[in-house]
Amino acid sequence: MTAFDPTDYLPDDLLERIRDRAVVHDRENTFPQDDLDELRAAGYLAVLVPTERGGAGLGLEQAALLQQRLATASPATALAINMHLVWTGVAKVFSDRGVTGMEFVQDGAAAGEVFAFGISEGGNDLVLFGSDTDAVPQPDGGYSFTGTKIFTSLAPVWTRLGLHGLDTTSEDAPKLVFAFIERTDAVVTSDDWDTLGMRGTQSRTTRLNGAMASAEHVVRRIDPGPNPDPIVFGIFSVFEILLASVYTGIARRALELAVATAQTRRSKKSGTSYSQDPDIRWRIAEMALAYDALPPQISVLSRDVDDLADHGPRWFPLLSGVKHRAVVMAKQVVDEAMLVAGGGSYFTSNELSRLYRDVLAGMFHPSDPESAHSTSASAWLGPLES
CATH class of the missing domain: 2.40.110.10 (Butyryl-CoA Dehydrogenase, subunit A, domain 2)
Known part of the structure; x- marks a missing residue:
């Protein structure tokens, strides 16, 4: 089997164009229409659609990798596209499990519709x-x-x-x-x-x-309330995994920027680059240690969704947990990257300044910290006594 290569769907030149436009859309508060047009032309809106319905036939594991990569260029574009991919992902959850009724979503995505x-x-x-x-x-x-x-x-x-x-x-x-x-x-x-x-x-x-x-x-x-219906599992699983992917992508980019800055900034005191400073090295190591934990977690959970693994009631703490950990990790990494980069990162023209603001949105998406902790507590301790 040929290894999956995200650059087949998000080549470097496309990513750079999206990154260049991100600062403009952030400054002007506008929608990245050119990003959407290029991604649609590349078939990105249909990556989760089966090949027999006109899509790329990728799994959630591969889509999660793509969203991590897209978020390194423009978190806002990746987050917006996430919401379309959620519905195509739910349609995939349905079809993989023999549930009908969402084929029109797959056909629409393949035709260029935006959900x-x-x-x-x-x-x-x-x-x-x-x-x-x-x-x-x-x-x-x-x-x-x-x-x-x-x-x-x-x-x-x-x-x-x-x-x-x-x-x-x-x-x-x-x-x-x-x-x-x-x-x-x-x-x-x-x-x-x-x-x-x-x-x-x-x-x-x-x-x-x-x-x-x-x-x-x-x-x-x-029925209202907690429900084992495929629509609930489909939305919750795809939504949480793709959100975790976007914020993990933000962390990756912040780490890259911190490394680049440490290698180019020079200390007046020592005459060497900041990459040789023990404190800076420790800080970047902390960032890397935090970041490195998330991509494997996302990969395993998304593969389990693709492979129809049965975690029973454990699915919900697993999914809310990976989203929560990704957001907390990403915020920590961006905070550290700002300190590595120094005062220049405080200017709005600096990419880290935008990442610093973008990463804050993660706390407001479901599952929020309170919900994630409540779900995990119930999984380990049982429900609250009435």
């Missing part, structure tokens, strides 16, 4: 297990959705939005409904993305005013 992720809602810490969005059943089997979604990455460009809402009126209600809508007048995208970092994602607020999902695009109706 966005409309799950997050302000104040809804149930996340996948509940929704404040009203899902109203229609006579033809479709649903209309009314509510507000936040952090909708790819907001200016998506062609289909995967979302969930709560059906409270059907005979078997309540049911959580997962479906896909198209962009119509019933969807209002606010121009409200003006953030500290990850500015290029353009993760704006989306207001739904009776937005329609046709019957064939309603992919799941499940």
Whole structure:
């Protein structure tokens, strides 16, 4: 078997163009349309789509490696593309397990459509297990959705939005409904993305005013709350692994920049490069030791998803744990890289300054630190006594 080479999908010259544009989109608070156009032309939107449906046929393990590499050039571009890849990854989880209903996602991605992720809602810490969005059943089997979604990455460009809402009126209600809508007048995208970092994602607020999902695009109706349904496992597994990949990519880039700086900066005191300073060497070693733990963890967990491994209830602490560790590690590595680079890294024109701001977003993605710790505690200690 030929070894997987990420440069086949993300060659160095493409990565450099994306890196050059990242500073502009961060400064101007704009969406990286050129990045999307080049990635779409390269087939990147369909890397998780089976070859028989027009995609590259890669597994989650390979996609995770690609996202780590893309994040070294532009974390915001990688995070935005993540949300599209989540849905193609969920479609792969379905097809790998013989579950039908998401083939249209694979076909759409192969045709160049852009899928966005409309799950997050302000104040809804149930996340996948509940929704404040009203899902109203229609006579033809479709649903209309009314509510507000936040952090909708790819907001200016998506062609289909995967979302969930709560059906409270059907005979078997309540049911959580997962479906896909198209962009119509019933969807209002606010121009409200003006953030500290990850500015290029353009993760704006989306207001739904009776937005329609046709019957064939309603992919799941499940009971609210923790649920073993494939839609919950699919979203949670792909989302957490690809998030961990993006932030691990940020750490990789920060480490590279710190090494380059240590090799070029010279000390007035000693006359040697900073790479010969014992304190700097220790700091970079600390960064490397922290970073080196994450890529193998991501690789093993994503391979287990691809190979249909059965971790039972252990899946959730494993997945939330790898995302949490990746974010904590990445923040630590970027902090250390800033210190290695010195005061020049404090200027906004410095790439480390952007990484420093971008990495902070990791704490706000599910699973947040509180949820990750609660999940892990329950796995080891059992649930809280009532």
